[in-house]
Amino acid sequence: MALLDIKNLTLEIDGTNGWIKALDKINLTIDSGEIRALVGESGSGKSLIVRAISGALPSNWRITADRMTWKNIDLLSMNDEERRKIMRNEIAVVFQNPLKSLDPSATLEEQLLESIPGNLLDKGYFWQRAQQRRVIAAKLLHKVGIKDHKRCLKSYPHQVPDDICQKFMIATALAPNPELIIADDPTRGMEITTKAQILRLLTRLNKTKDLSILFVGHDLLAISSMATSMTVLYCGQTVESGPMDKVRKRPLHPYTKALLDSAPSFRKDLPPKSPLSSLEGTIPSLQHLPIGCRLGPRCPRAQKECVKAPEPRRIHQHYYSCHFPLHREKR
């Protein structure tokens, strides 16, 4: 059963020249027990999707979807209280910038204790509750690999290093035992051994507790080592999605191929110091979006038809939207 099912999610922002489609017909499903990676460059709308799911969007943005359900309950028609309840107990979000999303004026202890829901404490007298919370907090911190939990809990967000802060965010997200954890670039700026540790932790939670994970980021190496399926996003459009091994072995969309080729780690045959393949140019800004397929101006295979947005097509579980996918001959 799909836990989270999103079909044709469109998000429009009021720009100076009319409404801009920041997200254009996004499809995304997360099954229970799945690790899905959401890959895209910055400015491709990854974080907007996260915010749309968590309901943290400004009210003057227009959000429409054919379907946006959490366990078959519609998220969009829900009132704020019900939405909050789901966000509190069932979905946890690790936001991108830990320093900005933590409260700078409260110690980490206060913030972590706050995120432990009351139903996790076993029945005891009320004076025992605080102690129980503290024990749980220490356990959580050990779980994410913070050894010196006393010192960490005493400090304010600005006093701890970035990677500890990031781990702390993961600990707060894990506190209510969620069913889905949305991790928005959780390993950014981490050194490789710490990164491996966090990835192992998430994979273990996925295996033992059947936790579903939506892993958002552009670190392909980390993603390919843990994710079971992957959705590639470009400029607010879903470009390709499918099982991880299929997408990696045989990308069908030119953008996915460019993305995979740009990581030197994946290419063992590449001689050292040889130039890496990369697409020309950079991702367009929201004010200057091309019509049709948004990769158009940068795409090596672009032709006349690309000014119309391609419909998603599929081969088994592998969805792609391109007029001239890589498995067909170039005309």
Place this chain on the structure above:
Amino acid sequence: MSPLLSVEDVSFTHIVENGWFQRPRKFVLSPVTFELNAGETMAIIGENGSGKSILAKLLVGAETPTSGAIYLNGQKLKYNNIKQRCLNIRMVFQHSNESLNPGITLGTILDEPLKLNTQLSPEERQEKVEQTLRLVGMLPEHQYFYRHMLSDGQKQRIAIARALILNPQIIVADEPFAALDPSVRSQTVNLIMKLQRDLGLGFIFISHNLGIVRHISDRILVMQEGNVVESGKTDVIFNWPKSEYTEKLVQSHQAMLSKN
């Protein structure tokens, strides 16, 4: 032939006073020795807080080492002679966005080091700015742009242009690729490799991305808690790591690769 840059026993001690009654915190960078030839790339890898950035700052002269000496082409760099150093060793900062002044045009940003360090006339400076912009793959018109008008990749290019404008022999970069997206990152990597081939630059960079380190560096310096754990050729370090820490790093990199 003497190496381009040789660093001999450079060490650094930094003490933070923590109030009257607490013990002061101490950071010690134990003596570092290495050599870099022209056209070579050296990568510094290690944990956060292991002294990588301090080492980079020592090289460009932003911090003064407690002991030891740095030689450029066999000539000792003096700590009061900033001009000699900044003509030859330039730095690219981690956050290209924050390191560019938002209030002035890119032309002015690039003009500043020329004004301060050279005796060129305004026309010559103008020409140099345009030439450097073209070198990093941008247009001369970009000199009238401001920071906010550029994309991430272009900002990184400007940061590199600012480092290149004085024709340095060595560029030191603190995590130049970390904040960049994959496609922009490979563009920047290509740019740096091309410049290095054309100009024979020595390039020292700090990175967490072992894939890129393996791809572009000739030599690696592994640091942990202020000590140099290991240093040597990239091949050797990746295939036969000697110390436990390096082994752990390489293994976790390999583990991520082999899982798929």
